[in-house]
Structure formats: structure tokens, C-alpha cells
Amino acid sequence: MKKFVTGLFIKARLQESSKYMREKKLPYLLIAPALISAGIIILYPISKGVMMAFQHYNFLKPGLLGQFNGVNNFIKVFSDPKFYIALKNTLYYVGGSVGGQFFLGLILALLLNRKFKGRGLVRSIVLIPWVTPGVLAALMWKWLYNGNYGLINWLLSDFGVIKEYIPFLSQTLTAMPAVILMTIWKGTPFVGIMFLAGLQAIPAKLYEAADIDGANWWQKFINITIPLLTPIIIITLILRIIWTANDVELLYVMTEGGPGTSTLTLPVYVYKILKGSLDYAYGATLAMCLMGILVVSVYFYIRYVRKSGVNF
Amino acid sequence: MNKRKNMLTVTFVLLILVLGATLTFASTEITIWSHFDAPEHADRLNKELLAKFNEAHPDIHAKFEQVPWGSAHEKYLISMVTGNPADIIFYPTTIWGREFWNLGGLEPLDNYVKNWENKDKILDVAWKYSTFDGQIFGIPIMTLPYYLYYRADWFEELGIEPPKTREEFLSVAKKITADLDGDGKTDRYGYTLRGARGGNVAWESFVMPVLKKEYDCKYVRDNGDSTFRLPEAREANQWFVELFTKHKVTQPTGATDGFAETMQVFQSGLAGMLQQHVSVSGPITKALGSDNVGAVLTPTVKGNRATTSAMHHFVITSASKHKEEAWEVLSWLTSPEQAVVFNKIREGTPVIKNVGEYDPYFIEDKFQRISVEQLSDTFLSQPLETLGTFFESAWPENFQKTLLGEITPDEMMDNISKALEGK
Numbered sequence: 001m002k003k004f005v006t007g008l009f010i011k012a013r014l015q016e017s018s019k020y021m022r023e024k025k026l027p028y029l030l031i032a033p034a035l036i037s038a039g040i041i042i043l044y045p046i047s048k049g050v051m052m053a054f055q056h057y058n059f060l061k062p063g064l065l066g067q068f069n070g071v072n073n074f075i076k077v078f079s080d081p082k083f084y085i086a087l088k089n090t091l092y093y094v095g096g097s098v099g100g101q102f103f104l105g106l107i108l109a110l111l112l113n114r115k116f117k118g119r120g121l122v123r124s125i126v127l128i129p130w131v132t133p134g135v136l137a138a139l140m141w142k143w144l145y146n147g148n149y150g151l152i153n154w155l156l157s158d159f160g161v162i163k164e165y166i167p168f169l170s171q172t173l174t175a176m177p178a179v180i181l182m183t184i185w186k187g188t189p190f191v192g193i194m195f196l197a198g199l200q201a202i203p204a205k206l207y208e209a210a211d212i213d214g215a216n217w218w219q220k221f222i223n224i225t226i227p228l229l230t231p232i233i234i235i236t237l238i239l240r241i242i243w244t245a246n247d248v249e250l251l252y253v254m255t256e257g258g259p260g261t262s263t264l265t266l267p268v269y270v271y272k273i274l275k276g277s278l279d280y281a282y283g284a285t286l287a288m289c290l291m292g293i294l295v296v297s298v299y300f301y302i303r304y305v306r307k308s309g310v311n312f
Numbered sequence: 313m314n315k316r317k318n319m320l321t322v323t324f325v326l327l328i329l330v331l332g333a334t335l336t337f338a339s340t341e342i343t344i345w346s347h348f349d350a351p352e353h354a355d356r357l358n359k360e361l362l363a364k365f366n367e368a369h370p371d372i373h374a375k376f377e378q379v380p381w382g383s384a385h386e387k388y389l390i391s392m393v394t395g396n397p398a399d400i401i402f403y404p405t406t407i408w409g410r411e412f413w414n415l416g417g418l419e420p421l422d423n424y425v426k427n428w429e430n431k432d433k434i435l436d437v438a439w440k441y442s443t444f445d446g447q448i449f450g451i452p453i454m455t456l457p458y459y460l461y462y463r464a465d466w467f468e469e470l471g472i473e474p475p476k477t478r479e480e481f482l483s484v485a486k487k488i489t490a491d492l493d494g495d496g497k498t499d500r501y502g503y504t505l506r507g508a509r510g511g512n513v514a515w516e517s518f519v520m521p522v523l524k525k526e527y528d529c530k531y532v533r534d535n536g537d538s539t540f541r542l543p544e545a546r547e548a549n550q551w552f553v554e555l556f557t558k559h560k561v562t563q564p565t566g567a568t569d570g571f572a573e574t575m576q577v578f579q580s581g582l583a584g585m586l587q588q589h590v591s592v593s594g595p596i597t598k599a600l601g602s603d604n605v606g607a608v609l610t611p612t613v614k615g616n617r618a619t620t621s622a623m624h625h626f627v628i629t630s631a632s633k634h635k636e637e638a639w640e641v642l643s644w645l646t647s648p649e650q651a652v653v654f655n656k657i658r659e660g661t662p663v664i665k666n667v668g669e670y671d672p673y674f675i676e677d678k679f680q681r682i683s684v685e686q687l688s689d690t691f692l693s694q695p696l697e698t699l700g701t702f703f704e705s706a707w708p709e710n711f712q713k714t715l716l717g718e719i720t721p722d723e724m725m726d727n728i729s730k731a732l733e734g735k
Binding site: 060146148149165167169175257259260274275 | 508566570700703709718
């Protein structure tokens, strides 16, 4: 009898254990198709790119395609003066664009968070720059900036601000600021909408309590709005930094990296390498360097923010 | 009875469908990859040209497939490396041809051409640009050499003749450049400068002539040094740069203006001269009126004239599984009677001897006439591995920096020489 009961107990435990194992594995089995697809679409190209950085991969030299090249591609990158020009321009472009989007996006969010007539319509209209296809936006701004017929020059001239038309995209001094302004125009709606979502999650009671305590708008902004909005700010800025740093279409369509190399960023340089010399290994190496810089930057940024006590 | 009749009808229809399908699939598919300057070209070529061939050759079905210009080079190259290109490819420059040839991607056509009845009807200069390593790699079909468009109405108003030499060109450009309303701003310029990618073609027409006699318009000499290091090339470059920096006879945005911008500058009446090829004559005359636009050969420089040939070829790929059929299509397409139709649709210039006999349009049209005449002063871009880098980045970046005063013209020539030499 004792043996029977023990046997039943063991059988029950085994069945329980088997059920537990099945239940534990089930979620993984259910998400496996999505993970595998994502892996193929995302991981394969990345790993192929990493491999290419250590290989010969120039279609003008098919005999060497795929052969191991050690770290020679990286040595070539770090001894290429244009790499440093492109890196400097990338930092300039990202810093200016994302900084501008942050400030304008915050102002936009604060404005859209107020109650006014037609707010819903305005919230939709402000998204137009964001949803405009990049190539279209770049072409439109290219003609707006045109130094012979551009609308911007015409308006500035008509209002007496300038006497002669300015070739914004044909001068080293004005080309990058012009492109940054266009990128701010394009990216601000996204930042604004993200911040707006964050603002709407802040409990109104906090502002009411602050009012009772006699806090002015600035004190409320600094002590309530900013701290509670910080997690959203961090995520949004990380996304915008990554997307802006990787942008090719806006810059290439507007300036092709010119005049000279004044708007040549790393992604545009990669694109020109691939189109001109068909050296995919060198292009992949440049792309890996950019990826490395972004990953390290984001890591230290998140680490710093977490150390400051922000949880997200 | 009705049921039986219906069954017989259905069976008959099915038999027809199956027979039709069998006949269709029994014909050999020949695909031709080509970029097109206008979206409707592919459709017109398939309907107005290839339809005739397909009708006359029921065992072959040929069709053009459009390839976007921006990705054509990579697509053709990579497809040859991976072994799955189209049977026939149409491409615009022998530079690409040299790459494809070195890859082993092109089928030599000597055996096909030697007995071809139309081989002597093609211009000798076109055949000159159709061989690599002594073998024929493709059949030339179209050329688009640059020449000089000018505002005939302005020239008449100013009492000046179209320029024949570089010196006359500058003189004319200065006369056209003017502040017409006295407000201190220049209202029109003499020459439309293209400083963006692609602008090297016009630039070469002012630099290469000095390298024609001794160096055959090569970029790099046999000793590995670029011809752009030579003093005569530097002088020619300096002269051209000064059109913008010193004489200011070009539009101020010239440093970064590309194709679309330069067309706009000329068509809107901001500049009086433009270097381009025959396929833009349509939009230009539409914008300005045919009587107001003239065309002349590019000016000579120190007695010589040279511009890139832009010879377009049809080639059969070595990976094609239907080379004989591909040759049937290709030899038909490049026969004089079809070549003139092709070029009329594609807005190019045929490379046929006595082209006027096949279609008087190519002699009567003033732009086509100049294009044909310009052919005898063209050169073949030296097919170097580094030429892609030169076109894509070395030339535009350094030319723009020179125009903006960031580097000197000599530094520009040093930098592009290094790029061409592969250093």
C-alpha cells in the first residue's frame, strides 16, 4: 500500500513537473516564429556587416570577395582623414538637430497640452512634417533654400533683411545649419507628441497642490514637469540621436555631403563609398565604427542617467 | 443534350487556353535591362519597337525591363558576380563596360559580328569604343556627347557670335553677364556652371583638350601618374575655376548645382550658355522656344576639342542561357532601321553612317546635327578602377572646395590625381 501511494505520488509529481516544463517552454515556443523572423531580418544583416568589416568585399575585385582581411579595413578607416571630418560633422549634425528638436518639441508639447479650441486638429496638423517622406521633405527644402529662386531668399529680400540672395546650400558656413534646420522641422513633431504623452500622464493633483503652496509656473515646471517627464525625455532623445546619426536620405538629397565635405556625415560617407568604389568591406567597417560609437554613447548616457536616480 | 453541348464548349475553350499557354511558354524569353530617362520610354520601346520583333519571331519574346538609374551600376555588377543578370544589358558608359568585362560578365561578340550584315553601317568611331583587349564587347547604339546650348535671342540682341574657342567663350560670357535693371545685382550670367556630381563632364571639355594630342585624353599615364598633375592641365583647370572665382560669369550657386538646378538656371533665363547633351533639347526648347535656343560644338582649347563620348552599348551577358536568341534580338535592335527608332524614343543620337538616309530627323534637327558632328571630337573615358571614386566624390568635393576658396586649383588637381592614382 505504501509503495502504491508512493508510486502515485511520484507519478503525480512527474506529471506536475512535465506540465510545469511544458508551461515554461510554451511562451518561448509561441514567440519563436517572431524571434526567428526578427533574427533573420535584423541579426543576419548586422552579423554579415560585421563579417565584411574583416574581409575583402570589393565588387571590382571579385577574385578576393569574402577573403579574410584581418583588421586592415579598420586601420584604413582610422588613417583616413575623411573619417574624422565625417565624424566631426556627424557630431555637429546630431547635436544641432536633436538639441533643436528637444527645445522646440518641449515647447510644442507644453502648448498642445493646454486646452484650446481646435486642439485636436492642431495636434494632427503638426504631425505633417514628421509623416512627410524624407526624400520629399529634402527636395522641398532644397528648393526653399535655392540661392536663385528659393522662397526663403525671396521672403528675406522682400522684407529687407538681405540685399542679395544667399546660396545657403552652396556655402560652407551656411550649408550645415540649413540642413540642421530642416531636420529640426522634420523631427520636432515626433518629439513633441512623445513629450505630450508624457505630460498627460502627470497627475493634475500635483499641480493643484503646488498652486495651493503658492508655486509659480517656473517652479512647477522645474519641480514637477521636468522630473516626471524625464523618463520620456531620455527615451525620446536616445531614439532621435540614433535615427539622426543614421540618416542618409535627408543629407544626401539636399547636399550630397557638400559643398566640399562640409555636410559629409559618416552615413553619407558610407553611401558614397558604396556607390563610388563599390568597396562594401570599407563601407561596412565605417558603419561598424558608427554603430560602436552610438552603442557606447547610449550606454554611458543611460548609466549616467540611472546614477542620477532616474528609473525608466 | 444541352449538358453535352456545354461540356464540349468548355473542353474546346480549355484546349485553346492550354495551346495558347504552351505556345507562349514555348518561346524563349529574352530580358533586356535598361535605365530610362523618362518613365514612358520602357513602355514605348516595348510597344513600338520590340512588339515588331516579337511578332516577326514567335519563338522569341523580348522585353525591356526598367532599372532605376541610381542603382543600375550596382545591380548590373552584382548580378554578374552572382551569375544571374539579364540576357542583354543596355548601359551608358564604357567605364562600366570595362568593369563588367574584367569580371568576365560580357560575352565577346566577334564571332557574331564578323558575319553581321550591318557591321559596316556603324560609325568607325563607335567601333573604336566597343572593344576591350582586342575583342568586341558590345554593339554601340547611341551616343550623348555634350555640346553647347546658347540663347540665340540674347546673342542676336548683343550682336555676338557663338564661341568657337575658349577665349571667345569667356568674352561672350562676360558680355552676357549683366545687371539689366541697374539695381546693383547681376540679373543674368554668361555660363551655367555645374559643380555637383556629374559636372566633371563639362569641366573635362575644357581640360582634356590640352591632354588630347600627347596623352589621348587619359586620366592616368602608363607610369601611373595622373595627367592632371601636368602644368597644361593645371592651367586649364585654373582657367575654368576662374569663370566662377574671378570673372563671376556663372550663377553664384554653381558650386553645388546639379543637373536639375542647372537646367532650371538655363531654362529660367538666368544664364546664357549650358553644356548638355541632345536628350535635354526637348525640355529646353519647350521652355524657351526653339528659335531662342541654338547649339554649337564645345569650344576648342589651344586648338583642340574633346568631350566624353558617352557611348551607349547593348551587351550580351556571359551568364545568359540563350545567347543565340539574345544575338537575334540585339542584332535586330541595332540595325540602322531600328536604331533610329530606338534613338528617337530614347532621345539619343544614333551611331549609324549616313543616318539621314534612315531618318532625316537626325540631320534636320539642329540639336541632333550638332550631336552627330560633336562625335568626331569625343574621347573614351579611361576605364580605371578608381574612376567611380573620382566621379562620385573626389572631383565634386575638390572642385567645390576650390570654387569656395578652401583649397587652391593646384591643390584640387593634386587631390584628384591622388584619387585617380589610387593613393
